[in-house]
Amino acid sequence: MSFCSEDRMNRLGCSGKKMEITIDTMGHPHTSIVQAVNGLQVYDLELKNVISLPTVYSREQIPVSNKHIPTSFDASHWPHLADIRVPEIDAKVALLIGSNVPDGYYPLEIRTGPQGSPHASRTQLGWILWNVMRAQKLEEGNHFPSMKTEIAFKNAEEISRLDKMVKESMNFDFPERNIDDKNEMSQEDKEFIIAVSKSINKQEGHYEIKLPFRREKVVMPDNSAQALHRLNGLKKKLSKHKKFQEDYKVFMKDILDKGYAEKVPVSEIHGTPGKVWYFPHHGVYHPRKPETIRVVFDCTAGYQGVCLNSMLLQGPNLTNNLLRMLLRFPQENIAVMGDIQAMYYQVRVPREDCDFLRFYRWPDADYTQEPQVYRMLVHLLGAVSPSRCATFALQQAAKDNKDEYDPDITNMIKENFYVDDYLATVQDETQAVRVVKDVTDLCHKCGFRLTKWISNSHDVMKSIPSEERAKDVKQLNLDC
Template identity: 45%
Template sequence: MAQEVVINNEKKVSFLVVPTQVKKVVNPQQIKNMFELDFNDRQTDDVPISYEDKLFMTKMKEGVYKPEEHYEMPLPLKNENVRFENKKDLAVYRLDRLKRKLKNDKKYYQDYVKSVQDMITHGYAEAVPAKELARADGFVWYVPHHGVYHPEKPGKLRVVFDCSASYKKQSLNSHVLQGPDLTNSLIGVLCRFRQEQVAFVCDISAMYHQVDVSPEHKDLLRFLWWKNGDLDKEVIEYRMTVHLFGATSSPSVAIFTLMKTADDNELEFGSDAAKSVKNDFYVDDGLKSVAYLLQLKLSN
């Protein structure tokens, strides 16, 4: 809206006036709460937790087991009595499509074979024992898979399991609980990272693969692959022994296990170490800063 102003009865100056309207008045306390929210990573006391999230946490606390080096965690099924169609039609169809792509792209094929072989070598996947191949109790599921290159790491291919793949209106993801968001606030982690003079970073290698799947749920994570990665050889049934990259429940399962690790080892490694594991990780990336004097003391 234009507005004219007369100066000394001679000169007219035009101004452009933009009407404004305040929709909401924010008081200082609201601003204070907003900033504090960024540094309070888990406000579980203030935020109502859903029934499904409560069920997830109950299943994790009751199902966690540590026989040796790694924790075993169950798949957080919504219904333990669910029965799956023991069919691998979809997995076979997707494998045939994958085979065509592998044959047409030599580098993709080589990287894919290496990735699958690494999973088998590290024990993240295993061939299904012959005596269990014919399991027919409705507790078997075949997960299709495909390869994805890391956008910031050229040449590094990750095998992603398509847990959302649907067969007769069923998918693995539709039967598992997602779980609550247990991830630390990124802003909180970064700000704590800048508090002290000496900083260091670390990460958890293959974070999801560090959490084993409970034995009774392994057959829900079957997949098809060629013997020794040779496309001309027979197709073998494998199954994952760890939680999948692609399952909707895996992020919450992995972070729950990380927090469990901190709690269980606090007496041995100290409260500072446990607190750092709980507060200074954003998913699998650890960012920590310490005072110079502490660093000097450690170096001596």
Template identity: 35%
Template structure:
């Protein structure tokens, strides 16, 4: 048995990092078992770089004055852990604030050691606040975890943002390797603090490559849909709980796995996340403006409401952190996402919610029916998730903190969402269930074609269909709007290549791309139809691939091949050439960051040029059956016959 080893280092706790790191020198000194890996690290400025690392298992941590041990998750080594040493709170820090000076004796003395550990939120036990001591506004506060006390909000100097991934403050820890009879563990003694985000992803695995090779046939071909007991429970809860409110909106409960759970009070976690959000809002004026506008909009619309003072202390509550995400295809359009996966005391709201069966129509089926008739139509359900309300008894599970009217100088108020929201695991299933329920309610009141359109031709909130005549299309648009309106769903952003149909739709309900479109001038306006480029004037699918600059390496080849979205397989013969090059590199065991071999480089460059020429080719069909095995042909036949409602005699195999 080896003698015990100890290493004295500082540690820092990052409530927004999904990874735990240890200083490489510390891991070496401890003699911990390591496995070499490569990591892709994204810094707070969204820069990405590849670093060599080692995976370490079996580490433990405990406070410097505590006997309570915490097992760390899988930990990765780094040559250094960026941190500002001047931000480390000391006994002097505590004595500087009257409301914290009594903690001075519980703070460890300043030590001469390195920052050696970063604990991420994948170790929730380390983040769990046990006690909080707050002062007046704009004063630092102290927080106690199982690892000890820390002071948050104190900085002797400003953060130097020239260091792109510097990570705030840190505290002292002791790392100790102990050798039990059968398995070696590493013990760490530490104090903690919250810091900024560092995201880490492990490098590409063979499974990722297989996904690219098999990407041509990703839809579900079997007619048999397996329903689990949890799926049945989801459907029963919604069927029994859905009801239409006097204002027309449908209301559904949150589909909990069991009865309504009794969750811990996680308000302190939401407060911390709000402070982090506030820092970004103050640094980015445009982000602040867009965020406030979004929040004011959902409050004005009644999607969210301020919790009355008399209900603030209700026990059955849960607070949801939130953050803003910009749409990659729509610059300037922000959507606030509620993080229902955020954990507190080792639990989250999403862990208690049923997701339900997959009620989404198949992508291939919707796109095929979109190309079936002569007149093609697209539309969208406005703010679909928010049109389905949550039962009042469940709304306190959807609390969040926000500044009224965006005034960040005032204390944040407690709000709660009244609708199914982005970020909840149950929301897609609830929205799909609600849409199909609305369609079923329209049977006998609206035409079969309209009911079928709502039931089968929507992919989440995007509706795509095609009809054989202008008259049928005009009638379908009118009835579909009326049917959706019975449940307070607003169909808008209509797009069609037919001028006569276009003229019957109110201009305010048209998508911007066609509102000012002059078909007579032959304008070639493009629109995305479920991710596929659709030329409205010619009514054809087209492919215009914008290849990002990737290095000519195995990693770059995989990234380029995987970036081409072709759900119907129109350009499969061209993509196949790229996959062949990738396959050859895999067979030759070319390293991820090695340059393309000389014999493959000309083929790759020629293939990239072919991608740029895709938009010049009118590709309307492919020899899919010639490129596929007999089993794939049979599955494709079954899928098309089912989705297109064809008789067996009309299908050629």
């Protein structure tokens, strides 16, 4: 089909018969009321060639602008296209010629290059550049180049429809993983929300949430012997690998220094029978960061038929829809991204639940000493519920501070986080500087440190303290 904007039709004095048409898009019919116009012709710029168009249908607006059309400058980067001249016309795009006009696309000449490079075809109407990316010229000022996609939507219904179509297309292409979000909550999910909503409270600048047990009266077997046995397995690795021993010592000291864990006082060693559980643990290196060790607590380790994960409610997926976030992301000019440091460890566990999070360790990784008893004071990475608890706490932060911040800031807390990653786009640098400051401040009030900031704006980056910028941009000279 071919379409012409209603504005251009009015300028041409065209009027056509109003009718209903149904367009099938990715298997989904969409019906619109349009004008059907016959008798239109298009010429090349030299008025030498004319092509008669079949029936053309009106459209309120054409979702394409001149910024999407590649130019001679863009083509000049490719030797086989360097001599092609594409006129730049100062006018809106008001006509889309569809594949039902073969004469408009019939190639009189074709330019090809190396495999993987763009090509061009000369038609009766002029040159068409295929797969040539529109270059973003770096203007003078305080901007870094960035990629931007513009999509014209009339209303939220169109956004929702596009979101649904993209999902269904991905589900068809990749049936092994259905990306659809299931809004309906199971009975267990509802129980999780009720339990967490009742227990969440703010203590010393951090949210505190009880472990979401499946039942109130939890009784756990004494698995301390199993945990000690697994600790002896770790002893062999510490004795053979000195670097591993040193990295392990630093990591464990760090979680103690930051208050994520504590040594259990001698008076509380025995604890309440049935209310104590020990985690085996081991150290692993990140495959992409071979210098970074992470100590993993094994929440799936079973003893006498139970493990902690089997006793906890996992809860519903509270993470924002990534596809919807990515569709929103390119809509404005200035982008900002940040990251919550150790997000899961910022949500604390009440004292009465901490003994379910015990572990053995050797002080200073000195395996010649007797192992000591420690316990985590925060929700434990490796259990089934911490990600849900942390996201719930972040959403709670937006609710609790709605009267202190503008609605756009609290909405960004709700809608612009994907787990611990914050990403948003705004209209200009002034707004971006305010957003970074206010979102960071709101998170800080609730125990979340938002850091590792990056932006495509020079001015925005200069407004952020160097220690809060992403690692790769900390050393940039932003005074140039």
